[in-house]
Amino acid sequence: MKEGPNIAGIAALIGDPARANMLQALMTGVALTASELAQEAGVTPQTSSFHLGRLAEAGLIKLRRQGRHKYYSLADSDVAELLEAMSGIAMRAGMTRVRTGPKEPALRRSRICYNHLAGEYGVQAYDSLLTRGFLVEDGEQLHLTGDGRGFLSELGVVLPEKENKRRPLCKSCLDWSARRSHLAGIAGTALLSFFLDQGWAKRVDGSRIITFSREGDSRFHATFSLQD
Amino acid sequence: MKEGPNIAGIAALIGDPARANMLQALMTGVALTASELAQEAGVTPQTSSFHLGRLAEAGLIKLRRQGRHKYYSLADSDVAELLEAMSGIAMRAGMTRVRTGPKEPALRRSRICYNHLAGEYGVQAYDSLLTRGFLVEDGEQLHLTGDGRGFLSELGVVLPEKENKRRPLCKSCLDWSARRSHLAGIAGTALLSFFLDQGWAKRVDGSRIITFSREGDSRFHATFSLQD
DNA sequence: CGATTGTTTCGATCGTGATCGAACAATCAA
DNA sequence: TTGATTGTTCGATCACGATCGAAACAATCG
Structure with missing residues (x-):
């Protein structure tokens, strides 16, 4: 019935608060571990693991194994630019988070x-x-x-x-x-x-x-x- | 706890299949009525009305009253560019909708x-x-x-x-x-x-x-x- | 003025997906 | 090896939000 790419899929992916927090934490460019991202997003490690799996599957993030850690980072600059664009739209809509x-x-x-x-x-x-x-x-x-x-x-x-x-x-x-x-x-x-x-x-x-x-x-x- | 714009908000907005369908339909540039968008998204007019309210509130779409119709269109080119960017990410992630x-x-x-x-x-x-x-x-x-x-x-x-x-x-x-x-x-x-x-x-x-x-x-x- | 079409509000239902506890697996230090 | 840290899988729970029926509301037309 509908043609074209499924933007609802990735949008829903980014739309979850926990995942959005993780992505924004990765926007700094530094690679973070699953635990760090869990704390950053305010969820338990289990939940974090679940979300990271989804994000990686969709190709939004990539991981590098190093010792017993897994370092996650944004897949590439395209993803970063998309997040930037969304930040811009969110800003002008007056949707800002509590305190900076x-x-x-x-x-x-x-x-x-x-x-x-x-x-x-x-x-x-x-x-x-x-x-x-x-x-x-x-x-x-x-x-x-x-x-x-x-x-x-x-x-x-x-x-x-x-x-x-x-x-x-x-x-x-x-x-x-x-x-x-x-x-x-x-x-x-x-x-x-x-x-x-x-x-x-x-x-x-x-x-x-x-x-x-x-x-x-x-x-x-x-x-x-x-x-x- | 977190700073920065709330990208999860708009992402969740676009993340709903019905709303995403509406937005993609509006990417054609033509203004559509609530009923047309309802059909486009495959939902009833009530549901359509609900979604359009949310989208307008967030500033993603704008409406023009004309007679007993309400014509909806994308708010501006920024929104269009965001949707294009999301299409690109969705494409390369292999997330195409059912019948490609x-x-x-x-x-x-x-x-x-x-x-x-x-x-x-x-x-x-x-x-x-x-x-x-x-x-x-x-x-x-x-x-x-x-x-x-x-x-x-x-x-x-x-x-x-x-x-x-x-x-x-x-x-x-x-x-x-x-x-x-x-x-x-x-x-x-x-x-x-x-x-x-x-x-x-x-x-x-x-x-x-x-x-x-x-x-x-x-x-x-x-x-x-x-x-x- | 009723009749018709388009749109919205309300209330209730229902399914999807996020979440966490607990157990398990993997890796490293000693 | 043992013990400690990190990460994942499974299962069950639970809340949020999308959905629609019914009905009210609004605006045009004959």
Whole structure:
């Protein structure tokens, strides 16, 4: 009876509040895990799993397995543009959600990415280690030099003595806010733990935000300067 | 808890099959009455009335009273573009409606997009005007050159003498089937009217399909050749 | 003025789909 | 291996919203 593509199908898909929340969370460009998306959407992990299955089946999102996590992200820019267009229509219709928080700038500055530091701070640390020869990029791989190991050890960051085959010591992770790499892997986790243990920084409630104290901030910049 | 526009609201609105059918029927550009839309969507007039109320409230459609009829049409080109974008996503997701009948190729070839011509014909006309210097892209904007105005005028396409601030003379609209731009705006509407008035093409019953006669087809290709 | 057609309101029904508890599977750390 | 974390499947529940019958309302026409 009717011809043409079934727009009701995808519209209904986006039309569920939980799924819409997930998609909007992914609009930031960062890949999120099923649990994170569940919290973001305000539903239980089971429900989240159900919704993610539907979205993936329709090709709106794609997933990347990494360890025991599944990182979900938008399928491509077409989907992002569609969501943008819908946001525009919703805005002018006066359909806005309750309140808009000041959290986003803090997220861009420094946040937890799974188990390591991301955001401007994470990118700066990565760049500093790289320019000082403590870290070398080798194609897809990333290696900590002898000098780098000594530097971190002297600082007080504890690292396992020998490399583990299962989980790499160093790994680069792409940052959404800065579109630059930052340090992941065991060393990345150790570094974040170090910052938290030393009191340089704290996590904020249940969010991904990391705040540096004034003291911690100056120490961080002294330790991870970009000169030399 | 969440910030940003409520895309779930409008998505849910479009997500209902009956409403989606109505909106797609309105994509032909013609204004339809509540009863006609009811038949188009396959529901009773009561249900139709209910849905139309919701859509109008959200600003997706507008109505014009005329006698004892109420003529409904899409609110503006923004809504039309959103629906086009959704069609594109639905297509590539393989979500076509039940009988993917022989109508689909015809839709890809040439169809009405709100009030102008889309599909292969629309794209070809756009490309032809562009390569011959009758149309110039200027970032997001699109301008008709003096030569272009002369060309259309000589052809017999009537255009307003001076630009209107509210509605642009030329506007590019992205095509879901071809993933290319075609001409929208006042000039786009005028061009479509010209094709229909001259008998080069006809609309098919109540659908969005436009069929060119043999005569019209050859004239179209002669007029909008891609060489030079 | 009634008669006819088009549209809306109300109330009740009903099916679809979101949701969560609980159990299960997979992966990693020690 | 064991234990902990993460993710999924299954089943049952439940609420929301689409739908339509009946009837009221509105606007034209003869």
